[in-house]
Amino acid sequence: MAIAAVLVAALAACGSDDDDGSSSGSTNTAPQLSGAIAVDGSSTVGPLTSVAADLFKEDNPNVDVTVGVSGTGGGFEKFCNGETDISDASRPIEDDEKAACESKGITYAELQVATDALTIVVNKENDWAQCLTVDQLKKMWEPAAEGKITNWNQVDPSFPDEKLELFGPGTDSGTFDYFTAEINGEEGASRTDYSPSEDDNVTVQGVTGTKGGLGYFGFSYFEENQDTLTAVQVDSGNGCVAPSAETAQDGSYAPLSRPLFIYPKKESLTQPQVLGFLEFYVANIDDIVSEAAFIPLNDEQKAKLQSDFDTLKSAS
């Protein structure tokens, strides 16, 4: 106990990069940390980081954390401009963003903090498409389908004669990027004649109100609307797998399990409040994910998170 207190005091006093063994829980951190932490990025990961900030604030009321939701790209732009300490991201950092960071001398690490299961949903009255293969999804969504695949029976002859109405996120969404990359083979490659929306709740509305509707969004949006929507099982060659926390964690829900990241800035770790926050984030990741209703990491991923973070801390 005394050793932990001394370690924490040392952390607060000189903000060194020493290994710390006191990351035991969300209580008992000495409340001398103060200062500001700036986070920005994906609106998917934003709620997770802000829950972390919330919990952190309970023991460190003098630390002011601001979490922006400018989008993954907007977040990286500010991050590589030196304006934020941590970047939230629903996709890995891209090459030109990497170059921008390098040119400003900003180093970072990619830490996976949670998983998301991109869920395909159909109307409750849809009893024919309980399971779809990746090929069928591609047939529905690829650019070549534009104007041509407008009926369910075109996707598979055994499906009834029902108009196919597609809903999904807009082109500037990380969800769109990931879905098109995994299903259509290329990021951004999609038919353009579907109903896009910035707000996934609106997609929920759309599919709920259309018998032949199909849409896709993050798992938590399905969780909230389980009684009005059906989640489609996805068959990527190994049988039909339904999206759930378990199948996302063990990777069997493929290819639509996507990792969610935070990118902490190495240079910010010299500030004790930033270091303290990140320590807290990593150590309490299970609590944080549970409070935010996200899908948690499995043990292997958690170990990797800790080791990646340790590497960042000790890197020079």
Place this chain on the structure above:
Amino acid sequence: MASVTGESVRGTARRSLGRTRPRYGELIIKVLLFLAAGLSVATTLAIVASLIPPTVEFFQRVSPIEFFTGTDWTALFKNPKYGVLPLVAGTLIITGVAVLIAVPLGLGTAIYLSEYAHPRVRAFFKPILEVLAGIPTVVYGFFALVAITPILQDYLPWDVDIYNGFAAAFVMGIMIIPTVASLSEDAMSAVPHSLRDGAYALGSSRMIVSVRVVVPAALSGIVAAVILAISRAIGETMIVAIAAGNRPNWGWNPFEQMATMTAYIAGAGQGDLPTGSFEYKTIFAVGALLFTMTFVMNLISIRLVRKYREVYE
């Protein structure tokens, strides 16, 4: 009656009435005021300066013919097409319907409050109407999506998409009623009573006085109000994004899904696009087109007002 020449004759007369020995305080004040007005010029210059380089780069890659005559706008997809017509159509349809709703209702309300209503009625209802202008656009958007669209779908005999331009335009019209009504009402209230009294003394009825005397006298203010309302409608993004959908649609049916120029700009500007990319430049190209269109609209309106404005004193 009086025209621009009349105004400058006035100006000269006024200047000769004023003090002839210059007061430096006056000069300072004039400079300060000029700077304030100049701020708007600075803003426009900044906007134009930011718009031109990316637009030029955009047109180096995309032919103006494709831009101005193409009917497919899929700029952010993998095989992009850059025909801006669907966005223009969306803007025109939604703004048009909104204005068709707001101007009659707004003007009617303004005439009533200014010419017919008891002064205490006016004092009560004017601020109430102004609340409409302050309701957040998110509210209007969701109201259009979950309340107006179902009504349209149930009661209209033709197909109404779940996202459609009409619902968005309808609530937008409601939103801009106060702009038309309140500013027009101010303009009408400011018309000197001597004009009305003269007309009444000649035996005119209230309707005739309102429509034939007061409205023309207040025309400058009324046109300003309408233009301001149109500008607000053109620049609105949130309502369209929520209720009209985001799919550019080349067609003139307001009951289909559509996207406007501003909704595209807002969506693309707020998203994940890296700021140096070509896709980001499309924002500036569309923005430049919008800026030019409103510029022409305002030029015409100023000419019109200058030509028809009646100055009675």
Place this chain on the structure above:
Amino acid sequence: MSADAAVIRAAVTRRLEGTGRPLRERLFHVLLVTCLVVAVLFLVVLLAYVLAKGWDRLDSRLWTEQPTARVRRVDQSGVQSAIFGTIWVISLTALFCMPVGIAAAIYLEEYARPELWVNRLIELNIQNLAAVPSIVYGILALGFIARGPLGLGFTVLTAAITLSLLVLPIVIIASREAIRAVPNSIRDGSLALGATRWQTVRRQVLPSAVPGIATGSILALSRAIGEAAPLLLIGAAGFIAFNPDGLDSRFTVLPIQIFNFVRLPQAAFHTLAWAAIVILLAILLVMNSLAIYIRNHYQQRW
């Protein structure tokens, strides 16, 4: 002229007016009243809609508690940081845009010679700026105010300047119309008595123009209080649990908080968002009431 004098005048005018064609007159009157009724009806429906959706979360926690993203704690959540942020940003915006807007309007109407092309250009400019979508102001502010030459960062001050630029055209146009509507005989009389241009403006023209200027300010600030898009671009936070404590403070505003909550999957956040909308409307009403009081106090009819 006070309200009583206005009542007397109305009564006298009614005696004066001719009868015209009674049926047409009647119809016209009914038509006009219908317009007002329809507009007010829309307002009532919208307000009822908002209240109904936010009713379950309308309690004092909204302003005593900070927001949280923790799903199980939504019932304890408030929107205090957004409320204070909105008050800070709107107050500063009013402080900037009103003096500058009125000053610009005075210049254009009183001092500028309309034959000069420079002045016509300014007039055209201002009108055009009213149609520029708000996000463009955000992009502009990011490049010139938050970063760039002014370099003020993602702060309350930047937000106020951005919003001021956005609504300045509304203030200028409305103020100009108000000033324009003051009869010239007033000005001529003042000048004939030996007053300077500025004295005339300050003591004769402006007091008469206050009602129109007040209307312009109401419409302008109503617009500003509901804006989210440009502020998002200049770094208004999505989640923030502290109130602004200075001009250089990070912040968030109610529309952004609302927009965020509405996009989350859990329904409890949506209800919270609607309750926050009610709070926003309440702040708007207080703000408007002040302006309306001023407007009524200075109301004059010629």
